[in-house]
Amino acid sequence: MTAPTLQDALDRAGSPMRLLWQPDAAPWDVPVVAPEYSTWQREQESWRSSAALSDLSFHMFDTVFEGTDATQLLRDVSANDYDRFEIGQAKQFVPVAYDGNIITDGILLREGPERYTLTGVPAAQNWVKFHAETGGYDVSFSTDPDSSVRTDGDPRLFRFQLQGPRALEIVARAFGGPLPETKFFHSVVVELDGRTVRALRHGMSGQAGYEFIGDFADYDAVKDALLRAGEPSALAQVGGMAYFTNGVESGWIPTPTPAIYTDPRLADYRKWLSAFSYEGKKPLAGSFYSDDITDYYLSPWELGYGRSISLAHDFIGREALAGARDLVSRKKVTLEFDAADVAAVFGEDPGYVRTYDRHRIQTPDGALVGMTFWTAAIAPVGRILSLALVDGAAAIPGTEVEVIWGEHPGYGTTPDADLGLPSIRATVQVSPYNEYARTAYRAEATV
Known part of the structure; x- marks a missing residue:
């Protein structure tokens, strides 16, 4: 029997959101490594x-790509600059779909003239492997999966x-x-x-x-x-x-939703991917819900990857990516959660909080202005912080917003339904929140 593909899973579910929306999914933990060594x-x-x-x-997954066409393959499927890519150098890998939205990032290390290792979650690696197999490139590849799935x-x-x-x-x-x-x-x-x-x-x-x-x-x-x-x-x-x-x-947003689920031009790719792949099993949850999966897609420009992008060569999604540069309306920010509201929702001692759920961000009068991507308690600053994308005027530091905390049930319930979920007041601050990361560390980064 042929193994089911991602397209099979989407067809059975009826839509990408019915497949991926899982409000009760358990959070993923680092395999093997202890949860704490001290506290x-x-x-x-x-x-x-x-x-x-x-x-x-x-x-993390590691995939090695090697062969006389390795550089050309990577050049064809990503927005990175390969003319300025030294042996021993690593780059934030930026593959985009035909619509210019990101597939998911990774770290690409050039180990030799035609040898590269791509590290991270497997979605970006799958993208490159598919084109390596179907594009006629003289390239071999080998993947070492993470220890949660290594047999x-x-x-x-x-x-x-x-x-x-x-x-x-x-x-x-x-x-x-x-x-x-x-x-x-x-x-x-x-x-x-x-x-x-x-x-x-x-x-x-x-x-x-x-x-x-x-x-x-x-x-x-x-x-x-x-x-x-x-x-x-x-x-x-x-x-x-x-x-x-x-x-x-x-200020790094991890595991953005791959922009692959509906574009007819990617039908063959969805048929190549397994139903049990990262793309088929990575759940979405939180209080921000839309029936349209594309509302979860992200542009590399929104993610702050502009310095890693080169438009000087042709690659999949180039025209759409170039056209989106001046159309980006959302900005990456950090939200500081209000201490009194945190105590009301989590208790006087909230303890450990960490989630990648997409929570709804709105103005005090209820207008939707964005969503969270990574929320965590940061003990040294005594706050819960959230890395988020918000629209226009809401991105000004000092702006007061509200985060709706909880789980939308998903398909069949209006996205903006009043579910009685608590709201947490939050203040918009810059991203990166850490001053060293925002100044000296970021200044060292190159393409």
Whole structure:
């Protein structure tokens, strides 16, 4: 029997929203990594005041693309600049559909003239693999899935992220001196206790640091070496709970909805994807509901990826993406939740809060102005913050809005129905919320 495709699942469900809307879906957690090593509050504090070590070895997919047409393939299916892409450099990968909206991002590392590794959730990797298979390219690829779906064995690679104001002193202690000068999102291959490690200049929460990548056989040895070097600098291991909050302040919106579900030009792609793929199983939930899946699509311009986009070459979606640049009406902001309303909804001690649900943002008189994408309690600032997109005038810092908190039941109920859900007052602030991420860290970023 032929395995069901994403298109089969959509046809059975009747619409993309009937397939994907799952208000009661359990939140996804980092596999293998402990939820906490000390407390999630202390671990959140570590990347701003000392240093934090996050283990990224288990929760992301890696796909290697290699062959004489690897660069041409990637050039044809993404908006990135490949004329300025050095060996050892990484970029925020920006693939778009024919309508110019994002497929979903990832991190693309160029390891050789025609060898690349794409890392992240599998949607962007699936996009490239489909075109590699169907476009006649001289390219091979191999995927290592995350540990929640891996059927046997260990990951191919370890990936440790060391960041915080004391990260560089820990690096110098571990490696016997500072690493070679490396530009932001560029890497250098070095040795740690005789083991080969790629050091990528990077930091997810906006602080200084590196991502260390290498053969998983060296996982324990490299991790132990970093932990030993970090002891004098108050290095903290970051568990899955704190890790899943680190992008709220740095302004990165994770896992945007792939813009693939209705366009007739993507019918063959939907028939290529499995019904059990990320694209078929990643749920949507929250108080913002629409029967139209395209209301959840995002432009790379809205996500702040303009510096990663090159319109100097032809690629799928180029014309639509170029045309959308001056039409973007929503802006990425941070919402500060009102403390009194938080106490009323969550209790006097709200504790750990983290969700990717799309919650409705409205003006005090009830007009819809946007939706949330990533909401989390940030202990060091004593607030719940939400990374969101809002329209026009509502994006001005200091604007007062309301967030409707709870779950819309989905299809069959009017999107703006009065469901009796509580509202939480919130104040619009800039994104990135973290000053270092907004200034010094962002200034280092290049295409």
